[in-house]
Amino acid sequence: MHIEPGLVEGGKIFLSYATAAGVVGYTAKLSLDTIKRDGFAALLLRAAIATALVFCFFEVLPHQPVGVSEVHLILGTTLLLLFGSAPAAIGLASGLLIQSLFFAPFDLPQYGMNVTTLLVPLFATAALAGRIIPKKRAYVDISYQQAFKLSVAFQGGIVVWVGFWAFYGQGFGVDNLSSIASFGAAYMTVVLVEPLIDLGLLAVAKLLRHLKGTMIVDKRLYSAA
Numbered sequence: 001m002h003i004e005p006g007l008v009e010g011g012k013i014f015l016s017y018a019t020a021a022g023v024v025g026y027t028a029k030l031s032l033d034t035i036k037r038d039g040f041a042a043l044l045l046r047a048a049i050a051t052a053l054v055f056c057f058f059e060v061l062p063h064q065p066v067g068v069s070e071v072h073l074i075l076g077t078t079l080l081l082l083f084g085s086a087p088a089a090i091g092l093a094s095g096l097l098i099q100s101l102f103f104a105p106f107d108l109p110q111y112g113m114n115v116t117t118l119l120v121p122l123f124a125t126a127a128l129a130g131r132i133i134p135k136k137r138a139y140v141d142i143s144y145q146q147a148f149k150l151s152v153a154f155q156g157g158i159v160v161w162v163g164f165w166a167f168y169g170q171g172f173g174v175d176n177l178s179s180i181a182s183f184g185a186a187y188m189t190v191v192l193v194e195p196l197i198d199l200g201l202l203a204v205a206k207l208l209r210h211l212k213g214t215m216i217v218d219k220r221l222y223s224a225a
Contacts (some may be wrong), residue, residue: 008110012168013112020113030089031090050092054074073197078201079091080129117158125150128150159184162184
């Protein structure tokens with residue numbers, strides 16, 4: 001979902017700084033909540049694991065340029081269910097920054113757009129999880145239907161934000177509309193794969209019950225809220 005260089009230029013790019021500041025600020029709030037609940041060490045450990053995974057998602061897993069951006073298998077829902085909102089957000093932001101600094105410096109000007117495009121859908125997905133997953137149900141016990149809804153929310157949110165930046169930067173010309181449509185159609189195919197990966201990893205987590213109560217994973221993974 002990397003925004004292509006040149007898609008948003010000039011003074012328009014300052015909007016991305018504002019949106020990035022907003023998502024970073026909200027991440028800080030979630031981080032403080034996690035520290036109060038689980039401790040600083042737990043937040044740091046989960047965020048570090050999430051960061052390493054995100055970097056691997058970007059650099060190791062297949063990705064393909066399509067239209068106005070790239071199609072990635074980011075697995076944001078997986079990160080959310082395993083580690084919680086704050087560690088997942090830190091992992092996405094940090095993994096993206098590491099990639100931009102050391103492997104794709106041409107992406108740095110677009111970092112504000114990219115981090116916004118990742119984190120706003122993550123926060124929306126977390127809110128949706130609170131609505132569709134009963135409080136008495138641990139995350140390892142969610143259904144395929146629930147995992148699918150979360151995946152649609154996260155991946156669909158990314159498509160919406162990429163489309164927003166493309167329209168904001170390049171307007172509503174036919175070529176731009178075609179590129180956005182191509183990206184959106186290609187990216188939403190990820191929705192067919194991600195719920196299966198989520199459920200597969202949750203099944204593995206069920207076999208690793210000794211992780212329950214440790215700092216490695218979010219408490220909700222094994223315990224009802």
